Amino acid sequence: xxxxxxxxxxxxxxxxxxxxxxxxxxxxxxxxxxxxxxxxxxxxxxxxxxxxxxxxxxxxxxxxxxxxxxxxxxxxxxxxxxxxxxxxxxxxxxxxxxxxxxxxxxxxxxxxxxxxxxxxxxxxxxxxxxxxxxx
Numbered sequence: 001x002x003x004x005x006x007x008x009x010x011x012x013x014x015x016x017x018x019x020x021x022x023x024x025x026x027x028x029x030x031x032x033x034x035x036x037x038x039x040x041x042x043x044x045x046x047x048x049x050x051x052x053x054x055x056x057x058x059x060x061x062x063x064x065x066x067x068x069x070x071x072x073x074x075x076x077x078x079x080x081x082x083x084x085x086x087x088x089x090x091x092x093x094x095x096x097x098x099x100x101x102x103x104x105x106x107x108x109x110x111x112x113x114x115x116x117x118x119x120x121x122x123x124x125x126x127x128x129x130x131x132x133x134x135x
Contacts, residue, residue, distance in 0.1 A: 005034075006065055006066030006067075007034070008028070008035045008036070008082075009035070009038060009063070010023055010035065010036070010063050010075075011043070011062040011064075012037070012038070012040060012062075013041065013061075013114070013118075014040070014041055014042070015041060015123050016123075017121075018110070018113065018117060019114065022076075023037055026079050026080075031082065040062075040126055047126060055069070055071040058125045059072055060073065060075060060107065063075040072107055072111075073097065073103040073104050073107035076097050080097045081098065
């Protein structure tokens with residue numbers, strides 16, 4: 001018998017402590033045992049293709065759910081809806097990311113925090129996922 005849940009893949013920056021913690025925090029493997037968690041730094045060709053389609057991994061994580069692609073605040077909104085952690089923080093995130101008027105500005109703040117953290121840790125953005133300086 002096949003699993004009724006759609007395919008789920010989360011593509012995120014594995015070197016970002018916030019991104020990695022969020023993916024772990026969502027407890028995706030409990031809700032979706034077949035989930036694929038992909039470190040964007042390990043798939044440069046796919047990242048280039050996503051960028052060509054207008055999805056910059058440095059601007060937000062990418063989620064593939066079934067046949068649909070979600071990026072940035074929409075990806076985080078989807079994850080907050082399909083996971084059912086009863087943790088307080090997850091409740092706040094679910095509240096924020098279910099409201100388009102809030103999700104984009106909140107995600108922009110989170111992205112800025114990620115970028116500052118990467119800089120403080122001496123880690124580079126993923127960039128063009130090709131040769132240095134390639135965009």
